Amino acid sequence: MRALGQTFNRLRRDRQGVGAVEFAIIFPILLALYITAFELTIGFSVYKRATRAAGAIADLTSQPQTVNKAYLNTMKDVAAAIFVPYGTTGLKLKISGIQVDANKIAKISWSWDQDNQRPYPVNSVVKIPENLKQPNAFLVHAELTIPHTLLMFMSTLSSKITPITIGRDYYFAKREADPITCSDC
Template sequence: MGWTTPSGIVRKASKVAARLWRDRQGVGAVEFALIAPLLLMIYITVFELTIGLSVSKRVARASGAIADLVTQQPSVSKSSLAEMMNVAQSIFVPYGASDISLDITGIKVGSSSSTVAWSWNEAGDKPYGTGSLIDIPTQMKVPDSFIVHAELSIPHRLLMFMPGLLPSEVRDITIRRDYYFRSRSGKEITCADC
């Protein structure tokens, strides 16, 4: 009647297992299914890093260009400093930069200390009080010189990398760069209405 003994069941199971072990059809599909999520995650991470590095380079380029442009002028005004926002936004094309934060500060370097001559930010405020002491890099401390300090920052959001798994503190970062340039003429750059 087809009753099978326990040794017959073991023999049939071992034959089925041996046949499955020898059968290599579908191994590539299984390997791909195991590796594909990892490859996709690596691809997305590299994409995110590329975008982030590109934005970082544009932040550095914009802050350097702004400091360079200001140091070429004998004097500036709030309106001319406000035009520097257009310079920054043009450097950020095609990424768009509506949330740029820009501080520009003129610094008088004395023999013993550095003080703020004037300062301006994109909101029209003074980020540093006139006459206040300010720390500058050691190599820039040349007595009787004038320095322009441009600080630019922009928020950046990681687009796709595990959006549901990462908290917003990790996804939302601020990329910030600052540059110090000496006055091209060697004289103080004035700002009458700052």
């Protein structure tokens, strides 16, 4: 019994492995924090690119006097170029021309989505931000959504985690007084 007590006292005073034990306890927490920070950085980058893509698409669509489905279909390529290197799998894009009448009521003039369909009926009333309700104004509204999946954190649970949908929309006023027409929307 005395030998056992001496061994226990010797182990209690020995401090050689304390750093390794502390590191073993703290390492999983530090690793989780690092991976979480990495995931957040990637998510914010995708969010920023979604904002940039929606703005660029609305800007490019507001420049010509007339558009058609072929022109609007090229906006998928614009989004893909902005999202490099992330890819655009699952990207959903809608572009609408909105006419605000003299009574400040906004109505859809034309609309298009990435499947060459009309997502909104013509002449349907839509809500727009109050500061954009100018009499007889024409707006281009670009809506972009893209799913973002976590890359590494808890990869064994990734099948149970649904992707985060990042969505941005952007309004852009027509550069000239006349409204933009879409010949085949």
